[in-house]
Structures are given as C-alpha cells and as structure tokens.
Amino acid sequence: MVKVVIVTGSVGTGKTTVAKRLAKKNKAKYLDVNKVIEDYKLCEGYDEKRKCEIIDVRKLSKVLIKIIKDSKEGLVIDSHMSHFLPPKYVDLCIVTKCGIKKLRNRLKKRGYSKDKIQENVDAELFDVCLNEAKEIGHKIKVVYT
Ligand SMILES: Nc1ncnc2c1ncn2[C@@H]1O[C@H](COP(=O)(O)OP(=O)(O)OP(=O)(O)O)[C@@H](O)[C@H]1O
Ligand SMILES: [Mg+2]
Numbered sequence: 059m060v061k062v063v064i065v066t067g068s069v070g071t072g073k074t075t076v077a078k079r080l081a082k083k084n085k086a087k088y089l090d091v092n093k094v095i096e097d098y099k100l101c102e103g104y105d106e107k108r109k110c111e112i113i114d115v116r117k118l119s120k121v122l123i124k125i126i127k128d129s130k131e132g133l134v135i136d137s138h139m140s141h142f143l144p145p146k147y148v149d150l151c152i153v154t155k156c157g158i159k160k161l162r163n164r165l166k167k168r169g170y171s172k173d174k175i176q177e178n179v180d181a182e183l184f185d186v187c188l189n190e191a192k193e194i195g196h197k198i199k200v201v202y203t
Pocket of ligand 2: 073074075136
C-alpha cells in the first residue's frame with residue numbers, strides 16, 4: 059500500500075498549509091477532504107446552530123479507505139476528520155496546533171461569529187483532535203504553526 063499521511067487539527071491551525079507543503083516536498087498527492095465530501099455527496103445537512111456541515115465520519119472513512127486502496131501515489135490527507143481513519147491505513151498522523159491568541163486572530167480575520175470562534179478555540183484548548191487521534195492509536199507528530 060502507498061504511504062499515507064493524515065493532517066488533522068482544530069479549525070484554522072494550519073492543516074491545509076502544512077498538508078500542501080508536505081505533499082509537494084514528498085511528491086505525494088494532496089487530498090482535500092472537503093472536495094471528497096462534495097464529490098461523494100457526503101454532506102447530510104447543515105447544522106444551523108453550529109454553522110457547519112453535518113458529516114457522517116464513518117461514511118467518510120469508508121470513502122477515504124477506498125481512495126487509499128486505489129491510489130498509486132502517496133497521499134497527504136487534509137481534514138480535521140481524517141484521524142477517524144483506522145491506524146492500519148495511516149503511516150503518520152500530523153496534528154497541527156497553534157497558540158490561542160493567534161488562532162483567535164486567524165478566525166476573526168475569516169469573519170466567523172463570536173460563537174463559532176469560541177467553539178473552535180475551545181476545541182484547540184481541549185486538544186480535541188489530538189486526544190481523539192491518540193485514543194484511536196495513531197502514530198502522532200505535533201506541528202506548531
Ligand atoms: N506555519 C504557519 N505560519 C504562519 N501562518 C500560518 C501557518 N500555517 C497557517 N498559517 C495561517 O493560518 C491560517 C489558517 O491556515 P490553514 O488554512 O492552513 O488552516 P486549516 O487548519 O487548514 O483551516 P481549516 O480548518 O479551516 O481548513 C492561514 O491564514 C495561514 O496563512
Ligand atoms: Mg484547511
């Protein structure tokens with residue numbers, strides 16, 4: 059099987075930046091999971107309260123596993139849901155992290171609402187992605203952006 063690196067982390071912590079850089083450096087394919095969600099119609103609605111799409115991560119994982127199995131080149135997978143992939147398909151899980159002040163500024167710049175900023179800042183404070191990735195059993199490397 060090809061080499062697979064996943065890049066997860068809270069919203070705005072630098073996943074896309076890191077994943078694209080890594081893919082280029084290693085001549086691997088950059089996989090944008092948002093595009094996969096669109097292509098495979100995996101969005102199951104919109105959460106008005108949290109202002110985000112509703113995604114079934116089990117369905118997403120199934121699609122990602124198929125893409126991994128079919129891929130002829132190494133993959134760098136960019137998504138805060140990528141760590142739900144079983145570790146047997148993943149060589150390395152990169153978790154991006156960023157200081158809280160900096161993160162707040164980045165999210166403000168995007169024009170997010172106060173609530174949305176706070177929710178994402180909380181996710182970073184509590185290391186939600188990092189803890190989930192650890193629990194699932196990935197080999198982890200933390201990258202500070
Ligand atoms: N290493 C870095 N140094 C400085 N700024 C960075 C770094 N990485 C990312 N940034 C900045 O932080 C912002 C968010 O980065 P990026 O879009 O890569 O995050 P993301 O985790 O992919 O966000 P999302 O969860 O919304 O997809 C961008 O404006 C980017 O320029
Ligand atoms: Mg991104």
